[in-house]
Amino acid sequence: MKQALKNAGLGVALAALTAIPAFATETIKATVIDGYPARALWVKEFTDFFIPAVDKKLAETGNYKMEWQESYGGSIVKPKGVLEGVKLGLGDIGIVTTIFHSSKLPSQAISAVTPFVAPDARAVAKAVDEIAKEYPTMQAEFAKQNQVYLATGVVLDTYQVFSKEPINSLSDLEGQKVAGAGMNLRYLEGIDGAAGVRGGLTDFYNMLQTGLVDHAMLWPEAAKTFKIAEVAPYMLKADLGAVNSKTITVNKDYWDGLPEEVQGVLQVVAVEYRDHVAGIAMDRAAESRDAYVAAGGTIVDMSPADREAWAAAIPNIASEWAAGLDGTGGQGSEMLGAYLGKLKAAGYDGVRDWSGSATN
Numbered sequence: 001m002k003q004a005l006k007n008a009g010l011g012v013a014l015a016a017l018t019a020i021p022a023f024a025t026e027t028i029k030a031t032v033i034d035g036y037p038a039r040a041l042w043v044k045e046f047t048d049f050f051i052p053a054v055d056k057k058l059a060e061t062g063n064y065k066m067e068w069q070e071s072y073g074g075s076i077v078k079p080k081g082v083l084e085g086v087k088l089g090l091g092d093i094g095i096v097t098t099i100f101h102s103s104k105l106p107s108q109a110i111s112a113v114t115p116f117v118a119p120d121a122r123a124v125a126k127a128v129d130e131i132a133k134e135y136p137t138m139q140a141e142f143a144k145q146n147q148v149y150l151a152t153g154v155v156l157d158t159y160q161v162f163s164k165e166p167i168n169s170l171s172d173l174e175g176q177k178v179a180g181a182g183m184n185l186r187y188l189e190g191i192d193g194a195a196g197v198r199g200g201l202t203d204f205y206n207m208l209q210t211g212l213v214d215h216a217m218l219w220p221e222a223a224k225t226f227k228i229a230e231v232a233p234y235m236l237k238a239d240l241g242a243v244n245s246k247t248i249t250v251n252k253d254y255w256d257g258l259p260e261e262v263q264g265v266l267q268v269v270a271v272e273y274r275d276h277v278a279g280i281a282m283d284r285a286a287e288s289r290d291a292y293v294a295a296g297g298t299i300v301d302m303s304p305a306d307r308e309a310w311a312a313a314i315p316n317i318a319s320e321w322a323a324g325l326d327g328t329g330g331q332g333s334e335m336l337g338a339y340l341g342k343l344k345a346a347g348y349d350g351v352r353d354w355s356g357s358a359t360n
Helices: 002-019 041-059 079-088 121-134 137-144 182-188 201-209 220-225 252-256 260-294 304-313 317-326 332-345
Strands: 026-033 064-071 093-097 147-153 160-163 177-180 195-198 215-218 234-237 246-251 298-301
Touching: 026 079, 041 064, 041 093, 041 220, 041 260, 064 260, 079 093, 079 147, 079 246, 093 147, 121 137, 121 147, 121 260, 121 332, 137 147, 147 252, 147 260, 160 220, 177 182, 177 201, 182 195, 201 215, 220 260, 246 252, 246 260, 260 298, 317 332
Parallel strands: 026 064, 026 093, 177 195, 177 215, 234 298
Antiparallel strands: 093 246, 147 246, 160 215, 160 234
């Protein structure tokens, strides 16, 4: 009888033990912010790719899981406010549009100051991200903004020129107003009478519709997403080049409080997201051009002679950029040479060699 009771008690104890999990999964909250709407390519893929990939990797150990809160489209910050928002802790993770912050993040302009080189988002994303990890300058700039750099994102296959009226050559841009964002406005400096007008992607439709500008520099996927064909039915295929414009960052205080396992997963997935988004950008390039035509748009190829003339007319903004960083100890010239070398190794020599002196 005693043995039976003993066995019964042991069975109850074992059952109780097996009902208790070997460990408790820790839940970590993360607020992600961007001022652009959820339909924007990089935002949509953060939801559809980045977050599930992090969740999947964390589930492999079961030690941690994320509780995500996504705030896009201006609910917390506007497109230009992500850098400051993450700095202040309004978001834990942000998709920073770096072209808005040339003074605070000057090294991020490395692809923007080298137009007419690589119309390939994949090659540019990889090269810029490698530069960021080989040289301390880029990460140091984000550190000053109380942020940890994760990875560079390139979401555009190449800038093109979209217009209200027919446009066939470089001369058609003379004396015209052209919308752009950041460094690409300097591409207009060598064109007689052309004036750059600063704006964001979400502004271009209204800028064109109201006549504030005659043209806008953006890429076909964005033109499709924001229905640019309705207000600018002519595209000059100039292939100005892919530009890194997005960077995934994490608030430094938040980062310091994360377990090493979670930090590691975020770093790995950020690189995967980089390549994933760049790949989608390239995959959708032809589709987006077709969609633009289907929506009433007309595409004209810029002649090789005009592309060479345009590239030659631009001041050597690459050397100017490098010299500016050199002056602050930022290794600009070394970064520029390494970046162009990476693109050349990937098969892109470009129309112009931007590594020369800062003169035309």
